[in-house]
Amino acid sequence: MAEYQTSEYDVLVIGAGGAGLRAAIEAATHGARVGLICKSLLGKAHTVMAEGGAAAAMGNVDDRDNWRVHFADTMRGGQYVNNWRMAELHAKEAPDRIRELEAWGALFDRTPDGRILQRNFGGHRYPRLAHVGDRTGLEMIRTLQDHTIHQAVDVHMEHTVIALFKDGDRVSGALAYDRERGRFHLFKARAIVLATGGVGRAFKITSNSWEYSGDGHSLAYHAGAALQDMEFVQFHPTGMVWPPSVRGILVTEGVRGEGGVLRNKQGKRFMFENIPENYRSQTADNEEEGWRYTQGDKNARRPPELLTRDHVARMIVREVKEGRGSPHGGVFLDISWIREKLKNSEEHIKKKLPSMYHQFMQLAGIDITKEPMEIGPTTHYIMGGVRVDGATQMSTVPGLFACGEVAAGLHGANRLGGNSLSDLLVFGRRAGEHAAAFAKGQGTPSVQNADVDAAVRDALAPFDRAVSADGPYQVQHALQETMQDLVGIVRREDEMQRALKTIGELQSRASRVGVAGNREYNPGWHTALDLRHLLTVSEAITRSALERKESRGGHFRDDYPEKSKDFGTFNIIIRRGSTGEMRLERQPIAPMPPELAAIIEEMK
Amino acid sequence: MTTPPIPASLATAPEPTPLPGRQTRAFDVWRGDASGGKFQRFDTTVAEGMVVLDAIHQIQAEQAPDLAVRWNCKAGKCGSCSAEINGMPKLMCMTRLNELATDKPITVEPMRAFPPVRDLVTDVSVNFRMKKSIRKFQPRPPDAPDGTWRMAQKDVDRVQEFRKCIECFLCQDVCHVLRDHHKHDEFAGPRHFVYAAALEMHPLDVGDRIPELKRQHGIGYCNITKCCTKVCPEHITITDNAIIPLKERVVDEFYDPLGKLVKIFSRRKST
Numbered sequence: 048m049a050e051y052q053t054s055e056y057d058v059l060v061i062g063a064g065g066a067g068l069r070a071a072i073e074a075a076t077h078g079a080r081v082g083l084i085c086k087s088l089l090g091k092a093h094t095v096m097a098e099g100g101a102a103a104a105m106g107n108v109d110d111r112d113n114w115r116v117h118f119a120d121t122m123r124g125g126q127y128v129n130n131w132r133m134a135e136l137h138a139k140e141a142p143d144r145i146r147e148l149e150a151w152g153a154l155f156d157r158t159p160d161g162r163i164l165q166r167n168f169g170g171h172r173y174p175r176l177a178h179v180g181d182r183t184g185l186e187m188i189r190t191l192q193d194h195t196i197h198q199a200v201d202v203h204m205e206h207t208v209i210a211l212f213k214d215g216d217r218v219s220g221a222l223a224y225d226r227e228r229g230r231f232h233l234f235k236a237r238a239i240v241l242a243t244g245g246v247g248r249a250f251k252i253t254s255n256s257w258e259y260s261g262d263g264h265s266l267a268y269h270a271g272a273a274l275q276d277m278e279f280v281q282f283h284p285t286g287m288v289w290p291p292s293v294r295g296i297l298v299t300e301g302v303r304g305e306g307g308v309l310r311n312k313q314g315k316r317f318m319f320e321n322i323p324e325n326y327r328s329q330t331a332d333n334e335e336e337g338w339r340y341t342q343g344d345k346n347a348r349r350p351p352e353l354l355t356r357d358h359v360a361r362m363i364v365r366e367v368k369e370g371r372g373s374p375h376g377g378v379f380l381d382i383s384w385i386r387e388k389l390k391n392s393e394e395h396i397k398k399k400l401p402s403m404y405h406q407f408m409q410l411a412g413i414d415i416t417k418e419p420m421e422i423g424p425t426t427h428y429i430m431g432g433v434r435v436d437g438a439t440q441m442s443t444v445p446g447l448f449a450c451g452e453v454a455a456g457l458h459g460a461n462r463l464g465g466n467s468l469s470d471l472l473v474f475g476r477r478a479g480e481h482a483a484a485f486a487k488g489q490g491t492p493s494v495q496n497a498d499v500d501a502a503v504r505d506a507l508a509p510f511d512r513a514v515s516a517d518g519p520y521q522v523q524h525a526l527q528e529t530m531q532d533l534v535g536i537v538r539r540e541d542e543m544q545r546a547l548k549t550i551g552e553l554q555s556r557a558s559r560v561g562v563a564g565n566r567e568y569n570p571g572w573h574t575a576l577d578l579r580h581l582l583t584v585s586e587a588i589t590r591s592a593l594e595r596k597e598s599r600g601g602h603f604r605d606d607y608p609e610k611s612k613d614f615g616t617f618n619i620i621i622r623r624g625s626t627g628e629m630r631l632e633r634q635p636i637a638p639m640p641p642e643l644a645a646i647i648e649e650m651k
Numbered sequence: 652m653t654t655p656p657i658p659a660s661l662a663t664a665p666e667p668t669p670l671p672g673r674q675t676r677a678f679d680v681w682r683g684d685a686s687g688g689k690f691q692r693f694d695t696t697v698a699e700g701m702v703v704l705d706a707i708h709q710i711q712a713e714q715a716p717d718l719a720v721r722w723n724c725k726a727g728k729c730g731s732c733s734a735e736i737n738g739m740p741k742l743m744c745m746t747r748l749n750e751l752a753t754d755k756p757i758t759v760e761p762m763r764a765f766p767p768v769r770d771l772v773t774d775v776s777v778n779f780r781m782k783k784s785i786r787k788f789q790p791r792p793p794d795a796p797d798g799t800w801r802m803a804q805k806d807v808d809r810v811q812e813f814r815k816c817i818e819c820f821l822c823q824d825v826c827h828v829l830r831d832h833h834k835h836d837e838f839a840g841p842r843h844f845v846y847a848a849a850l851e852m853h854p855l856d857v858g859d860r861i862p863e864l865k866r867q868h869g870i871g872y873c874n875i876t877k878c879c880t881k882v883c884p885e886h887i888t889i890t891d892n893a894i895i896p897l898k899e900r901v902v903d904e905f906y907d908p909l910g911k912l913v914k915i916f917s918r919r920k921s922t
Contacts, residue, residue, distance in 0.1 A: 156807070157803065157804040256729070569716075
């Protein structure tokens with residue numbers, strides 16, 4: 048029998064970014080015994096990298112804003128395949144969640160009358176993002192972290208979950224390995240909340256850290272839960288492109304919110320050239336109006352640089368493909384030009400975008416107050432994920448909840464910037480509350496020893512296999528190349544079929560990789576274990592993308608470049624079939640209640 | 652374990668030199684665990700713009716798959732990849748190779764003020780325990796009927812500097828009270844003084860952490876050598892803006908009985 052430590056909780060939260068921390072706090076507040084698993088150290092999760100802000104219709108800067116406008120913006124951005132219930136709850140509850148953070152010590156930037164300042168962002172009609180310069184994620188995770196350590200929550204750092212267990216239909220436990228000690232740890236739980244973030248590491252160019260290997264998506268799938276909308280991956284338009292070693296690191300949309308503009312090598316602001324029909328009435332048609340918008344003129348419309356991320360990313364790809372890109376295969380993002388408009392522009396930029404200034408100075412030797420940046424698209428976010436109930440966040444497996452990036456629904460086909468941080472808070476809280484309530488009705492969770500032994504054996508198998516030149520890193524790199532080249536921003540049937548074939552080959556290569564060394568802090572071994580998750584989500588993304596024969600939001604098909612009305616009526620669902628194969632189905636989207644439909648109509 | 656000294660020239664970095672194309676550089680990487688270890692030499696090909704963490708990853712992928720390193724964001728935002736590079740406490744992800752002298756191998760070793768776990772990874776759990784011992788945020792009652800507060804940006808600015816901290820613990824690594832005198836249990840260290848200062852100077856906070864800073868957190872041990880400020884990757888003026896004002900508050904509270912009386916008296920009058 049395998050050796051492992053055992054802990055038991057009412058609610059086990061897997062993941063300690065914004066969503067996981069908020070879920071843990073809420074579950075503890077409702078009296079649950081809570082265990083919180085961090086893949087890294089506490090406070091290092093990916094939320095820390097969020098820059099721009101958290102969207103909440105508080106109306107502090109423009110009092111025309113309210114939840115109805117935010118709801119309509121979110122649905123428009125998501126191209127109407129969102130879970131409308133989530134979009135409604137999110138828009139209604141985000142302001143309270145932000146104010147709650149302030150009560151826990153967060154210090155947002157202020158308006159002149161001392162309230163929380165809000166900034167412009169792509170796809171949001173009014174200035175809506177509560178922020179702290181360009182380090183909002185850090186402020187948020189630190190506030191939640193510092194609040195959590197004074198709650199009844201046991202924190203398990205540097206633990207990676209590799210399997211979920213069930214007792215009949217419902218989830219009953221999780222097996223993790225303790226990175227520092229190389230030991231296994233079994234967690235029995237009455238309810239489990241997945242808050243594991245995204246899948247960016249399946250692609251070569253990404254703004255995501257190593258942790259983003261799709262663990263939650265894959266664990267849920269293998270436990271029998273339904274995944275939804277996996278074809279919708281967001282490529283953020285502005286990642287660094289030079290030098291090569293920093294390629295993909297995020298450049299916040301806040302740069303454009305503060306007046307930054309996109310130009311091609313001819314110096315042309317190409318974003319004015321192709322403004323989508325459904326945004327035309329809201330978009331400036333000249334440079335002067337766009338500038339006035341970024342400076343808070345309520346009568347001005349937003350500049351085209353602040354159109355949704357999917358559109359901006361594709362426009363950049365077009366410029367590069369047609370030979371108008373920058374020297375290193377991107378385009379130029381220029382904030383320094385505002386010196387024509389502002390006397391103290393250097394100070395202003397450093398104050399508003401301190402970490403961007405720092406990042407370019409240190410990593411690229413570029414002073415963004417004086418010269419343009421070179422940027423290009425980078426894999427940033429997955430809108431798809433575990434299918435959940437809009438209000439409770441429970442997946443299709445009883446007792447298994449999901450919130451934050453790992454859950455699907457809120458963002459539909461494309462996420463608006465700033466809607467992620469508020470998503471974490473709103474649905475982290477809901478998942479925590481409902482997981483605690485679910486746990487109350489359950490008896491002691493039971494996990495079969497044989498299941499645990501099998502999972503441990505599986506995890507240790509790479510040590511028993513011969514080490515070869517085809518190691519875990521090589522398989523991972525091959526997968527990243529494949530997904531980047533064949534299932535990236537612009538997709539085609541034949542290329543994705545090739546990707547599917549390659550993924551199959553990589554699955555068998557992955558099952559042969561061997562690792563050497565000890566179990567304590569062995570990154571080679573950990574990479575070998577991540578491969579299963581990465582391959583599962585890559586296959587799910589590719590199969591869903593093949594199924595959606597249209598272009599919508601983050602999913603663009605070269606062979607089906609138009610949006611199809613028919614495809615707007617369902618979500619694509621993936622489940623594990625009885626013989627382990629991936630099964631797809633089309634799930635019709637429930638009709639929207641008339642009061643919500645009326646809002647959409649009114650805001651058109 | 653004996654702790655190697657930090658170079659005296661803490662603040663000075665050599666002028667960046669251009670890295671002409673690809674070339675091979677030698678890295679001496681510390682490998683071992685709690686029972687001991689030694690430097691191992693790796694030669695690897697480096698290219699323009701690479702940072703130390705890139706080189707470590709390349710070595711990991713090509714030569715030493717089990718080389719342990721802790722990292723996350725690779726963008727200087729999470730504070731995970733702290734190490735000592737050529738003897739200087741730095742983030743590996745923000746240290747470009749062209750900042751480092753080319754005439755000798757680049758040494759990369761774990762933070763020496765913390766117990767080694769494996770290779771470049773150290774046990775930093777003491778920091779999490781210490782933070783928990785600091786009294787939590789305690790806001791005054793809301794200013795507005797809707798439960799919200801009003802704060803001026805200029806009052807927020809001061810604390811926002813402290814809240815930039817990414818908890819890389821490089822300041823703890825370089826602090827001689829911890830590094831040389833091992834007072835981890837009786838001295839909170841620069842990171843936690845910054846944390847305490849952020850709470851003490853928070854416009855809404857009404858908690859009092861001064862007695863604990865003196866007794867439990869040993870702020871008196873700090874003799875203001877400012878090493879912490881020099882290594883902070885977020886450029887927080889740790890000593891001048893956080894530690895010295897806290898020391899002054901300790902002095903006011905404990906060593907100035909007359910001033911204390913005046914304060915109590917004026918506080919009564921204002922309520």
